[in-house]
Amino acid sequence: MKFAIFGVGGTGGVIGGYLANAGNDVTFLARGAHLKAMQEKGLTIHTNHRGDIHIEPCKAVSADDYHETPDVLFICVKYYSLEAAIELTRRIAGPDTLVIPILNVFGTGAVMQEKLPDKTVLDGCIYVFAKRSGPGVIEQPQEILRVFYGFRPGQDSRLAEKAAELEKIMRAADIHAHFTDDIQRDALTKFSFVSPMGAACLYFGVTSEAFQENKEVRETFIGLVKEVEALGHAMGVTFDRDLVATDLRLMDAFAPGLTTSMQRDVAAGGPSEFSGLVSRIVTLGKKYHVPTPLYKKIDDWCKAHGLA
Incomplete structure (x- = not known):
């Protein structure tokens, strides 16, 4: 699968970093000094439970410069950047793209879906304690890393097979993923x-x-x-x-x-x-x-x- 990660802070950096470290095709959509550092030196995740994870070379571009259609788009920005995420999704997500918002705020997927009726936007959440500590660097001091995602009640589940395959890929990357039948x-x-x-x-x-x-x-x-x-x-x-x-x-x-x-x-x-x-x-x-x-x-x- 081809992955795009929009928002490379603690959440997006860890999800994308673990996936890339396992050999998956991951593009990080970032900006500023963080983007420049990843392009020049790669992405480093400092952990206390498995040492440093270093992704180099690291596929990283600005959101405006990303013109591919990913299989999975993880939205990992803060809630106040949701409109930018909606605009990006509208532009790059195809009919077979799984869009998975991983935000702190409950019900974000439904908010996005209402504005993107022709896309498949699931709901998701994560248990992780991580943060960006500098350009190109993520700190993950706690081992906990669990990701839940799934379709809301009554939602078109045409891409359920792809969602199930994603669970296997994430688990192989040492992410404790759960494709749940009760995401709410x-x-x-x-x-x-x-x-x-x-x-x-x-x-x-x-x-x-x-x-x-x-x-x-x-x-x-x-x-x-x-x-x-x-x-x-x-x-x-x-x-x-x-x-x-x-x-x-x-x-x-x-x-x-x-x-x-x-x-x-x-x-x-x-x-x-x-x-x-x-x-x-x-x-x-x-x-x-x-x-x-x-x-x-x-x-x-x-x-x-x-x-x-």
Whole structure:
């Protein structure tokens, strides 16, 4: 298969890097110094569990200069860059292209599909802790790497055979991939972790160890998870696990000192995914008549402090 990766941060860099390292045809769509570094020196992923992964030569171009039709297009940008992703997909995706958005925000695939009715846009999510640390360099300090993707209920599944083959290719590349038959459940399960962590980290101004050591932070995190869980039930989602217990196990396995991408974006003074990770839950809570007092508290506080 031919892969295109739009967005080469922690998510796209790891997915594309692992696939390329296994010998797959991968083109990274990037820009600026990051693109130049990959073109000149390749892409390096620093990991604590398998050493360095170095991809050289590295196929990397700007999105504007990419004129192929990939078999699989992974969308790995931030939520605030979704319109650019939609325009790229409209231009390069063919009738047999699987488009898989891997964003932090729940329901991104459906948002894209509405604007791209002639494309096949799945939904997807990832469990990974990674970030770009410099031009051409990705840091992956935690071993966790799980990718879920699938068709939404009622969606045309003509490309299901290709989606199943993709699962095999990704697993052969040491990516724990799951072509799931309930992506809404699996994506919301993941969202129940990343959204509460992002909200609490930003509100308290803390790093990962605070969730293990600070009672107020930990209890707030648990409360946020429960609000997402209640929202899922109201939306008709049946979870296959205890979300609080699952998310606490993930949190307790983290090394100290880790921050979220939303924290880093806010600290840098740029746009963030706050609207998708926090405000969206408040809005959905109103729509489905589910109380979300903790999300509302953090939403109001962040907006009042100019952090949203």
